[in-house]
Structure formats: C-alpha cells, structure tokens
Amino acid sequence: MLREATGTSLKPLHVSLVAIPDAVVSTLSGVFDVMNAFSVLPPPDVAITRPFEVQIVGIEAGPLTLASLVPVTVQRSIATLEATDIVIVPSILLRPDGWRKGRYPELVDWVNRMHAGGALICSACSGIFLLAETGLFDGADATVHFGYANAFAAAFPQVPIHPERVLVVSGRREELISSGASVTWHDLVLYLIARHMGAAAARSIARFFALQWHQDGLAPYIVFEGRKDHGDTAIQTAQDWVATHFSVANPLEEMILRAGLTGRTFKRRFTAAAGVSPIAYVQRLRIEEAKRRLEGTEASVDEISWQVGYEEPAFFRRLFKRVTGLAPGAYRRRFQIPDFARSDKNT
Numbered sequence: 001m002l003r004e005a006t007g008t009s010l011k012p013l014h015v016s017l018v019a020i021p022d023a024v025v026s027t028l029s030g031v032f033d034v035m036n037a038f039s040v041l042p043p044p045d046v047a048i049t050r051p052f053e054v055q056i057v058g059i060e061a062g063p064l065t066l067a068s069l070v071p072v073t074v075q076r077s078i079a080t081l082e083a084t085d086i087v088i089v090p091s092i093l094l095r096p097d098g099w100r101k102g103r104y105p106e107l108v109d110w111v112n113r114m115h116a117g118g119a120l121i122c123s124a125c126s127g128i129f130l131l132a133e134t135g136l137f138d139g140a141d142a143t144v145h146f147g148y149a150n151a152f153a154a155a156f157p158q159v160p161i162h163p164e165r166v167l168v169v170s171g172r173r174e175e176l177i178s179s180g181a182s183v184t185w186h187d188l189v190l191y192l193i194a195r196h197m198g199a200a201a202a203r204s205i206a207r208f209f210a211l212q213w214h215q216d217g218l219a220p221y222i223v224f225e226g227r228k229d230h231g232d233t234a235i236q237t238a239q240d241w242v243a244t245h246f247s248v249a250n251p252l253e254e255m256i257l258r259a260g261l262t263g264r265t266f267k268r269r270f271t272a273a274a275g276v277s278p279i280a281y282v283q284r285l286r287i288e289e290a291k292r293r294l295e296g297t298e299a300s301v302d303e304i305s306w307q308v309g310y311e312e313p314a315f316f317r318r319l320f321k322r323v324t325g326l327a328p329g330a331y332r333r334r335f336q337i338p339d340f341a342r343s344d345k346n347t
Contacts, residue, residue, distance in 0.1 A: 012053040013085040013196060016078075016114070019058045020092070020104060020130065025068040027090035027124050027185050032056065034189045034209060051197050057081060059106055067093035078110045086120045086192065087111055089127030090185070091145075098151050099129045108133045115175070122177040122192070124185040131178075132156040140170035142178040146222045164222060166214040167191055180218050186211040219325040220334065224284040230273035234259040238270065239281075246285040247309035252278050286310070287323045294332040301328045 017032055032054055033040075039050045058064060058074035065071045092099075111134050115121050123131050125145045129152065131137060138158045146163035153161055162168060163180060167187045170176040179188040190211060194202035205211065226239055238255035245251060255278060256266045270278045286308040293304045305316035320328050 010051070012050050014083070015052050015054040015086045015088065016057045016081065016084040016119075017054060018087065018089045018107065018127075018130075019056050019064055019066070019072055019074050020089075020107070021064065021067065022092040022095075022130075023066050023068075023089075023127075024091045024093050025066050025070040025072065027127075027182075028056070028066070028072065030183075031088060031090060031124060031185055031189055034186075034205060034211070035192070037205060037208065051193075051201075052086075057084075059104070078107065081110075083117050084114050084119050086122060087114050088122045088124060088188075089130050091125035091182070092127055092129060094126060094129070094148055094151060099155050101133055101155070104130060104133075112136070118173075118175075120175045120177060120192075122179075122188060124179050124188055125182055126152075128152065128159075128178050129155070132159050137170070137176055137178075140176050141168050142170065142176070143168045143180040144178070145181040146218060147181070164217055164219045166217055180214075181221060184214055184218070187214055216325045219323065220331060224288050226281055226285070227274050232269060232273040234261055234266075235270050235273040238266070238278075239274070242282060242285065246282050246289070247307065249309070251282050251309075282309075283319060284323065287320055290316070290320060290328070291324070291331065291335070294328055295335045295337075304328070 015035055017028060019028060035052045036054045038052065055075045056072060057076045057078050059078060061074050061077045063071050064074050107130065111121060111131065115134070115136055121131060121134075121136060123142075123144075126148050128137070128142055128144045129148075132142075132152070132155070137156075139160070141160050141162060143162050143165045144152045149161055149163040152159070166180050166184050168178050169191075170178075177188065177191070179185055190202045190206055190213060193205055206213070226243075228236060228239060230236075238259045241258050242251055242255055245254070248254070255270075256263050259266050259270075261269065267278055270281070274281055276284070289308045290304050293299055293307065294301075297304075299307070301317065302313040305311075305313040308316075310316040310319075317328060320326075320331070324331055326334065
C-alpha cells in the first residue's frame with residue numbers, strides 16, 4: 001500500500017483504531033501515541049512528519065468507557081467512514097464466560113467492507129476475537145495472547161492459531177496481521193511503520209520510545225500447564241503422581257505402573273488425553289521447574305539441571321533452549337528480578 005502524492009507532500013495513511021467497550025486502554029492508547037508520534041513528537045532523524053492519520057473509531061462518536069473503566073472519546077463513527085487504509089482492533093478483556101459472538105454486527109460488516117476496499121486488517125493481542133467474526137481469518141494463520149488461546153480455539157476452530165508467535169502476517173495481500181500477547185503491539189506498530197516508511201523510520205521510533213522487537217518469540221513467557229480436562233482417570237492418576245515426582249530417574253515406568261496399563265496403551269492414551277507424549281510431558285514439567293529456579297535462585301545451571309532430573313547439563317541446555325527459545329543463562333537475565341527491585345536487597 002503506497003501513500004498517494006498530493007501536491008508536494010504525501011497523503012497520510014488513515015489508521016482506524018477501533019474502540020469497543022471490551023477494549024483495554026493500554027493497548028489502544030499505546031498504539032495511538034506511537035503511530036501519532038511523527039506529528040506530535042517527531043523523531044529528529046525522520047523527514048516525513050505525518051505519515052499516518054490516526055483516529056479512534058467506533059459504532060458511535062463520543063465518550064466510551066472501556067473495559068479498563070477508563071473513558072475515551074471515539075473521534076469518528078464508522079458510519080461516516082467509507083474508506084481507511086489500516087484497521088487495528090486493540091486488546092480486549094475477555095469476559096469470564098468467554099467471547100460472546102454477534103454483539104457488534106455493524107463493526108463486523110464495516111471491517112469486511114474496509115478489507116474489500118484494500119485496507120490492512122490488524123489485531124493487537126486479543127483483538128483477533130472481534131476480527132475472527134468477519135470470516136477473513138478462516139484458514140489464515142494468526143496469533144493471540146497465549147492466555148486466551150484455548151478460548152479462541154474453542155470459539156473459532158476454523159482459524160489456525162499460534163500463540164507462541166509474536167506477529168503473524170497472512171492473506172493473499174499480506175493484509176491480515178495479528179500480534180500476540182500484551183505488549184507485542186510494539187511489534188505490530190513497528191512492523192506497520194517499517195512496511196510503509198522503511199526500516200530506518202522503524203528503528204528511529206523504536207529508539208525514541210525504547211521499544212523492542214520480541215525476536216525470541218513468546219515461548220519464554222508461556223507457562224506449561226498439562227491438560228487435565230480429558231476425563232481419563234488412569235491418565236489423570238499418572239499426571240497427579242508425576243506432578244511432584246518428575247525429577248526421579250525413569251518416571252515413565254512408574255507412570256505406566258500407576259495407570260495400570262500396558263506401556264503401548266499408556267503412551268497412546270496419554271498422548272490422546274494430554275495432547276503431548278508422556279516423555280514430552282515430563283520434559284515440560286522439568287523445564288517449568290528449571291525456569292522457576294533460574295528466576296528465584298542463584299544456583300548454577302549445572303546444579304539446576306541435576307535438581308530437575310538431568311545428569312547431563314549439555315542435554316539440559318539444548319532441551320531448555322528448544323522449549324523456551326532461550327539459553328538458561330539468557331532466560332535468567334531476562335526474568336530474574338534485578339537487585340535494585342528486590343525487597344530484600346538491604347537485608
């Protein structure tokens with residue numbers, strides 16, 4: 001998508017930032033401020049002063065209280081907006097009973113019309129719940145906050161979801177764009193800036209706001225919770241035992257014994273019930289414990305490897321990086337509370 005020349009300047013791309021009562025203020029305001037920065041707080045090394053015209057749009061213009069209980073002003077009704085270049089639906093707060101479909105038919109129809117007119121359709125975090133109602137993402141890869149992944153998969157099984165991915169660009173025109181958990185809206189806006197203004201402008205904005213690309217993905221942030229809603233009592237018995245005994249040698253043998261099944265039957269039923277093989281399940285439990293120890297203790301990586309059940313630190317390091325995307329030392333640096341923030345630093 002190219003901006004049209006108007007005289008000696010370039011016509012700014014119109015960005016429709018969708019506000020609904022389910023939206024949270026942090027993502028909406030963050031996207032607005034960063035994409036509007038070129039005209040409000042222009043970085044000194046960017047020549048174009050107004051590449052985007054950002055407006056908060058909604059079903060009706062006027063005040064709107066968001067799910068964060070913060071009021072915002074919807075600047076423009078979608079009924080008055082016949083065309084836009086970029087649609088962004090920010091994070092929404094999912095209700096305890098999940099996403100209820102069919103509440104915003106006017107918005108769904110409008111998004112479809114904007115897409116037909118050539119607009120990019122973008123979601124930040126959980127905004128994909130609203131966009132999935134358009135049908136545009138059916139069969140198209142997307143991402144969502146990993147905390148909402150199961151709820152999204154249940155509500156929209158026709159959309160392939162990848163919660164471990166930071167940013168997913170799909171569609172024939174690469175016009176369907178989704179970002180993952182929480183502040184990956186940083187990656188979304190930096191991608192849009194790089195796409196329309198070039199890498200130098202994206203770097204300048206990232207530097208100005210101290211934004212970071214989440215190049216390691218979201219796997220380091222995801223906490224493994226073994227699936228237990230399967231109703232297989234024998235497998236549940238094995239899961240309950242291994243939850244506190246994963247560090248023992250050869251836990252698989254004891255799991256099979258406690259389940260009262262043959263080895264082959266146990267492996268088949270466990271994989272069907274838990275969604276991963278027994279060995280992979282044990283590995284994930286061990287890695288989760290290793291993550292907790294890296295975050296909360298000063299124990300060496302070799303010592304932690306032994307504590308969670310691995311006698312070969314080299315194997316543990318390879319497995320840890322494969323599962324989390326980070327080496328153990330890098331994980332510790334990212335997630336361990338720094339000294340200046342610790343409440344016990346003076347004790």
